[in-house]
Amino acid sequence: MAATLLDIAKKLNISIATVSRALNDRPGVGSDLRQRVIETANELGFVPNMAARSLVTSRTQTIGFVIHPFDQPFSSDPFYFPILMAMEAELVNQDYHIMLTSVNNDSLTNLRMVEQSRVDGLILAGPNLNPQFVAATLNQGIPVVLIDNKPGYRKANVILTDDAGGAYEATTHLAGHGHTRIAHIGGPLEWVSNRHRYNGYRAAMRDNGLAENVRAIHKDSTTIATGEQAAAELLDSPEPPTAIFAANDSMALGAARAAAARGLSIPGDLALVGFDNISVAEHFSPPLTTVRIFKEQIGRMAAHRILELVNEPDIPPVESSVSTELVTRQSCGCN
Amino acid sequence: MAATLLDIAKKLNISIATVSRALNDRPGVGSDLRQRVIETANELGFVPNMAARSLVTSRTQTIGFVIHPFDQPFSSDPFYFPILMAMEAELVNQDYHIMLTSVNNDSLTNLRMVEQSRVDGLILAGPNLNPQFVAATLNQGIPVVLIDNKPGYRKANVILTDDAGGAYEATTHLAGHGHTRIAHIGGPLEWVSNRHRYNGYRAAMRDNGLAENVRAIHKDSTTIATGEQAAAELLDSPEPPTAIFAANDSMALGAARAAAARGLSIPGDLALVGFDNISVAEHFSPPLTTVRIFKEQIGRMAAHRILELVNEPDIPPVESSVSTELVTRQSCGCN
């Protein structure tokens, strides 16, 4: 069906080696012949067969993307989807493809797609990937880039969002509005990003002289429902907070529900800041102040990094932190 | 590095043909030998090299998933993400993988991953894929399954959600609450799903004797913002509707904003029903009545269908319609 090197070679009465060289921009073929080879290749609609090529080069021109479908970010908001799209756009430029796979938390089996040598590199995403799984994957012998995660015990190629910085800025912003009883609600501290956001919150409280007012509730997930629960506990306590910094927008929305249920207005009775800048945040009433994550940037960087590693496996690992941006709307008290 | 058939063969002093037969459950090898082959294969950690295998079998054990990143459903809500996850789960059971690619609306180029014969089949998703692109893809010579789309001029393997049925049910439900001025807001009619939802709305209006009250506004996208605009136009008109059926939840949320901006309460002054059942719908205030789409079911069906087609390319095309479910909450006037 599809044209092969041999078809082109026969048509021009030359050898397939020359055809291969001509099409791959390798030296050793005259410029006029090269031109004719390219022409008849187009004419025949020739596209190199990837299986044959990667059999000899042992490169597949595909990158594996490993996701954790039970990550909270997935179900509540398409968190990794923009990242994935940005990656795809970047990779397709370099003639790379993306192969998807999901893992659950307790699966420690090696990834079939790397065992079968289907991928040249791997991108792992998610703050609560199983650490043992991450560690095992780093030993698989192919380049790995981690997003929103990092192994504790060794250096790796990592792309993080500046969770601590964003949380610090958000908390400080609330303090700037005059709040002193600023509470924090978040997800499990096992998740890297939750830990960092919590740390940023505490650092900001300390630096604003509010260390003794630190008050945080960590739920086992980061949904609207758990956000509502956490906020309810805070609001029903003896000295309720006047401001809440939520570890993500979903929880912030939940907090808004808890406030509404108690007749508290936002931002009048309770100021609110979230994290992520999901699409509803802007259109919520009141519009939700939140910390924007540059997901496209993260995706692009991950793609760029993995390609570097594939082409030059021995470059030293580097950890990058993508800064965040505080998007001030009205739920914090602005305007 | 990785063990090959030859390694196993040498270790047992047999030929690679026998090893291949033993591991692939093919006849022609004694049961005791077969057992020893399997054992040493495990021992050596043998995993067949996919490139070599697919070079000779011309099957890749991977399915391409084509998405349209500028589809509205993507940016406003992770619409196809649950579908993708369900597909992946189903395919991985059969030792298949998923390769992702995105297309933009005006690209008519053939998909590189099918030209390079990287995939055994294709799943296309999205209500506003370029029809010419769809038509071209159907002629590529590999099985194709369409989700939320269908080519006008010929039969194809299609998985649709019962948009018309869901819209009919939603509209009828509003009529059941006593509303007569029920309007519809939606996205571009070029999108298959929008068209069907519109049709369902009109059919319900007709069947409830409200044909002359049909009133619809179609925007060029289905975001919260355009939903707000459309609802605003309706609410500011001489005879504003008392109920709105929105073509998706995002637009319904926008309509709620428009109502709030005019001091209208929901469902008291304006009843509202959406479509999709996105995660915020349940936690909105008031909780949004909407039409649930069984995305996981759709994903599973698509995966199942494409595998059937890959294994038996000549089975006749079938169009499936997955039913929807009206989820009654409070925005419609229930409770």
Next chain:
DNA sequence: AAGCCTTACGTAAACGTTTACGTTTACCTT
């Protein structure tokens, strides 16, 4: 016991590339 069929294996080709190595030709040097 001769013939035949089945089973169990081996041999080797084939899939479509890339690439190390060999050969020829042309051109430059002196």
Next chain:
DNA sequence: AAGGTAAACGTAAACGTTTACGTAAGGCTT
């Protein structure tokens, strides 16, 4: 003009499988 060098091209091996075909041996029929 002889020798050398570089460029242009061909030959063939290699990547790791699957599979058509060949062969040997064993068991069955008569």
